[in-house]
Amino acid sequence: MEKHRNVLQVSGLNVAVKTEQGMLSLVHNLQLDMKPGKVLGLVGESGSGKTITCLALLQLLNQKTSQVEGSIQLNGRELNGLKPKEMRSVLGKEIGYIMQNPMHTFTPVFTIGNQFVETIRSHTDLTKKQANELAVSSLEAMNLQEPAKIMRNYPFQLSGGMLQRVMIAISICLRPSVVIADEPTTALDVTTQMQVLKELDRLRTECGTSILLISHDLGVISELADEVAVMQKGRIVEKADVFQLFDHPQHVYTKKLLQARPVLPINEQMKKLVI
Numbered sequence: 432m433e434k435h436r437n438v439l440q441v442s443g444l445n446v447a448v449k450t451e452q453g454m455l456s457l458v459h460n461l462q463l464d465m466k467p468g469k470v471l472g473l474v475g476e477s478g479s480g481k482t483i484t485c486l487a488l489l490q491l492l493n494q495k496t497s498q499v500e501g502s503i504q505l506n507g508r509e510l511n512g513l514k515p516k517e518m519r520s521v522l523g524k525e526i527g528y529i530m531q532n533p534m535h536t537f538t539p540v541f542t543i544g545n546q547f548v549e550t551i552r553s554h555t556d557l558t559k560k561q562a563n564e565l566a567v568s569s570l571e572a573m574n575l576q577e578p579a580k581i582m583r584n585y586p587f588q589l590s591g592g593m594l595q596r597v598m599i600a601i602s603i604c605l606r607p608s609v610v611i612a613d614e615p616t617t618a619l620d621v622t623t624q625m626q627v628l629k630e631l632d633r634l635r636t637e638c639g640t641s642i643l644l645i646s647h648d649l650g651v652i653s654e655l656a657d658e659v660a661v662m663q664k665g666r667i668v669e670k671a672d673v674f675q676l677f678d679h680p681q682h683v684y685t686k687k688l689l690q691a692r693p694v695l696p697i698n699e700q701m702k703k704l705v706i
């Protein structure tokens with residue numbers, strides 16, 4: 432990969448959805464530049480358009496009921512307008528997605544192992560045995576005990592937090608160049624949250640993965656992000672280096688967001704955990 436290049440470059444992104452009153456514009460002229468090995472935080476109050484933005488970037492919005500305009504370049508390749516089949520080969524391999532609600536990503540009738548191994552094999556030439564080994568080690572890295580047993584379980588047999596970690600393991604095991612993480616740790620207890628964040632951080636440092644991190648938890652953002660973009664009503668109203676943003680917020684909306692939540696928790700928890 433060329434160093435100077437942005438891994439994911441989004442420009443002029445407009446997203447609108449069909450409603451009974453006509454097209455409703457939800458994301459306006461969004462620009463994003465994601466660099467190799469960097470974490471871009473995306474924050475903003477509930478309903479500001481963060482998840483819609485992710486879905487648009489990943490071409491996962493229903494084409495019949497929504498409209499995505501603009502350019503979404505992944506390693507120099509335009510994603511906007513790709514056919515669903517072409518997009519499926521990109522998803523999970525070049526770009527990983529950790530979604531807000533993991534329940535829907537799993538098929539209830541297949542075991543975790545079956546789904547994990549199939550996902551790996553659909554993108555690689557690995558044998559079943561190799562794919563199985565990769566799956567088990569990826570589950571271990573997510574702090575999941577007894578990974579072999581989890582592989583034999585069906586989704587309903589796991590807790591929400593466990594499923595979330597399984598999904599993260601699936602999303603990142605093939606080392607995609609970009610990971611889009613929408614509230615990846617919200618459903619997890621503090622210790623597991625740390626483990627998952629550590630794994631994401633490792634992915635970025637070891638593989639140069641570029642991460643778009645959405646979180647309500649400004650502690651998580653301050654810990655991991657290099658740059659932060661602030662979204663309000665479908666617009667990026669401010670984007671800055673993480674220290675700059677927390678120390679000298681410019682936009683009145685950013686100031687309000689920072690006042691609403693203290694930034695301390697994760698740092699304090701980290702100090703307690705890292706001895």
Ligand SMILES: Nc1ncnc2c1ncn2[C@@H]1O[C@H](COP(=O)(O)OP(=O)(O)OP(=O)(O)O)[C@@H](O)[C@H]1O
Pocket residue numbers: 448449450455457475476477478479480481482483484531
């Ligand atoms: N299909 C749809 N039709 C109409 N409006 C929609 C549709 N999907 C989403 N919206 C609206 O788009 C806006 C953005 O929603 P989105 O889920 O992206 O917000 P968010 O920033 O991810 O919020 P949260 O932090 O709660 O996850 C919301 O106002 C939502 O009501």
Ligand code: NI
Pocket residue numbers: 481482483531613
């Ligand atoms: Ni959301």
